[in-house]
Amino acid sequence: MPELPEVEVLVRHLDPQLRGQAIRQVELLRPSILFPPDPTPADRVLRGRRIRHVRRRGKYICVELDPAPGVPGLFWMHLGMTGRLWLQPAGAPLPPHTRMFWDLNRARLVFSDPRGFGRSGWDEAPLRRLGPEPLERTFTAARLGALLVCSRQLLKVRLLDQTVVAGLGNIYVCESLWEAGLSPVRRSDRLAGTEVARLVAAIRRVLRRAIRFGSKLNLDWTGTGRDRLFYFGRVAGSSSPPRERFAVYEREGDPCRRCGAPIRRIVLAGRGTYFCPGCQP
CATH class of the missing domain: 3.20.190.10 (MutM-like, N-terminal)
Structure with missing residues (x-):
């Protein structure tokens, strides 16, 4: 999606x-x-x-x-x-x-x-009904914290709720949690204020990086390419697919780029969830 x-x-x-x-x-x-x-x-x-x-x-x-x-x-x-x-x-x-x-x-x-x-x-x-836009200034640690502290849901599941953060999906929740060093199975209401601030900054970085990546590529309108990238085709003039973009998503068993531990995959709320057990405690 x-x-x-x-x-x-x-x-x-x-x-x-x-x-x-x-x-x-x-x-x-x-x-x-x-x-x-x-x-x-x-x-x-x-x-x-x-x-x-x-x-x-x-x-x-x-x-x-x-x-x-x-x-x-x-x-x-x-x-x-x-x-x-x-x-x-x-x-x-x-x-x-x-x-x-x-x-x-x-x-x-x-x-x-x-x-x-x-x-x-x-x-x-x-x-x-949508929650705050993560790339706007109104998306602050105080605002996200208020939406997290009222729920006992697991952090990964809570962040997929479009009334909490608008636009996040499975891929970029996994990537943002890795960027912030937070476990997807933490309870939402048990994050410290500093951890929420770290998560806000991580979400912004991950999304902006992905937008920059996509903006440099041709758009694969009809989906006939084999890069498995929605709309994102190959770099103009290149015959090879783009470099791997993700830190943890679909990298089960590969070494973490931060600590070297093998990436794990679990299922939360029916969604494949990728994380590093070494640096996402």
């Missing part, structure tokens, strides 16, 4: 290309992509609107539209596990698993999703 860095890279790519474009037609090929279900045709709400800006909120792609009386000013899209969103020439054939497309004045915006877990809509309730 795409996490905050992948969605951020995608938004940075799409925003300059979509700004100012008018929506000429909208087709929902699978109406269940709209959440919550709404009998109002999406084409009626969106046709003729002009795109002002594309931004990210957590893992959501938010398309801000020009104001119009009686209709929403924002349309969001969530890629789910396998969703992809990209621009293609207006006359190009639709790819397999297309769930929705927008005909614009200069191109076509396509939402493709093989497994069908992606969602979209104009009801902003899902956005309002």
Whole structure:
């Protein structure tokens, strides 16, 4: 599933290309992509609107539209596990698993999703439920600490909750906990203030590093590459895959890059969790 860095890279790519474009037609090929279900045709709400800006909120792609009386000013899209969103020439054939497309004045915006877990809509309730953005100044140790101390959940499980930190997923929680030197099986309400501050700094570093990494690579729009990287393709002009990005994720049995102990994998809340037993006590 795409996490905050992948969605951020995608938004940075799409925003300059979509700004100012008018929506000429909208087709929902699978109406269940709209959440919550709404009998109002999406084409009626969106046709003729002009795109002002594309931004990210957590893992959501938010398309801000020009104001119009009686209709929403924002349309969001969530890629789910396998969703992809990209621009293609207006006359190009639709790819397999297309769930929705927008005909614009200069191109076509396509939402493709093989497994069908992606969602979209104009009801902003899902956005309002999200926790703080980890790359904004409002994401402080005091704020995160208040969200951790009220729960007895294991730290890894708590950080996956989108009402606690918006945009974090399995990969970057594992990486952030390693960066901060904190065990994924610590109880959330038992972290010291200094440990929470260390965790906030680690989350920021890990996410920024991943965004820098993705920003340097070609985007693999259709997912035909073999790098197993969502949207992130190969370095321009290179025939070899990018270097390994992760400190612990999917490195079970490999030596820790900090202390040399073998990386372990356990399952927490149904998710594979990677950590170093030597330096994440």
